[in-house]
Amino acid sequence: MTFKATLMGEVELERALKRIAHEVVERNKGAERIALVGIHTRGVPIAERLSAYIAEYEGVTPPFGKLDITLYRDDLTEIALQPIVRKTEVDFDVHGMRIVLCDDVLFTGRTARAALDALIDMGRPAAIQYAVVVDRGHRELPIRADYVGKNVPTSSSEVVQVKLAEVDGVNAVELWERA
């Protein structure tokens, strides 16, 4: 792949996540009954960071969990190699909670669909909202995000990489061109 551009640096990324945290509180009229669930891999640190920001503003730390959607994917037979199956760690009762699903990039919408199925199998949340750092378009399902850090119109040959310190050692959003 060929590097094309840095779309967000560390400062812009942090600012975007803080804005999302404020929007979550505003839309839900506070932090009560809110929980953040990150989709493996990079959704997990995003959920953790949003939880920390909300705690900073509201004095209440919303619970956060980790969701693996591999067993819910609709393309398991299409994948040449086996996807890694990780443990789901949602240690709170989802029933009646307002869950904010967190992920790095919203693309086709299939991951979000799988995540909805996985979450609903755990109970009946009062609401499920969706937060992403980047919405790059190209939806294959009627799904949209409630909170978006940055909308990035892309071509199908481009790849958006959200890099997070917890996983990648750096904080940035980069645009790459597939070879």
Added chain:
Amino acid sequence: MTGATTDPAALPRHRHLLDFAAWSAADVVALLGRADVMAQVLTRTIKKVPALQGFTVATLFFEDSTRTRLSFERAARAQSADVIGFAAGSSSLKKGESLRDTLRTVDQLQVDLYVVRHPAGGAPYQLARWTDAAIVNAGDGRRAHPTQALLDAYTMLKRFGASGGGKGAEGTGRRGAEGADPERPFAGKRLTIVGDIDHSRVARSNIELFTKLGGEVALCGPATLVPAEFGEVPGVHVVARLEEAVEGAHAVMGLRLQQERMSAGLLPSLSEYVARYQLTEKVMRLACEGAILMHPGPLIRDVEIDSALADGPRSVIEEQVANGVPVRMAVLYTLLVGKG
């Protein structure tokens, strides 16, 4: 985000599970890590995921079975696979149809994976040559019963922990001591298997797997039922006296006396067997502190194991049955998902 996370090093692609010859220690450790995730699915309110939706699993049992067959069916259905069953006693085999023709017939039902149990050693290997579907050996003669060995290994890791750790991100419960070899989780551990070793496919598969994962195995039983050549396998010792075999063991496994497979009188008498080889609380006190008692079932009470011991706190016999489901879920998933 779309795009699957894949790690070919941690996630091997195997077509069949016939025995462990083609499976590396890393493959097995990765599979056991995956079983951890599957176990978690079984604790949820809805104990089912759609991972194998659209796949058809057929159970071909040419021999009686209760727990293995039910366990595989539960494992397949917990992942939304369709399951069709076949029992030799009520099939056209009784009318003279050959094994190959029976398979050809069932193959027309779009089967993706066969779970095969057969009294003849090697039958699943032969079936694997005749079909494009995946084959899981659920016990063939006295040769192999790999999923039993996997669930036994999983049970041991759960109970006494591991000296090693799972590889890659998959599974979370198997990270062990710092610096330990993740591919040798049983390093420094000893499994003692007692009883009818010669007729036991469970013993053979456990020997193969436990030593592959770095452990040592002690075998004990009447000389007529413990062929001396087992002692030539690296990491395996044949020990004549029960007390000596159990001393210092981390896990002790009793085996069923398979009298239906004994063509000649291989035992002087049942009472003599009980006197010399029955596992009792007194004998188990010689094992390591916290050592566990295992049995693949079906258990003949007060023959292989004293009832009080079988029902006591050391016994993990029921855990073995419970652990069979997530382990078999992991096996089915590993063989069916992804393109080879």
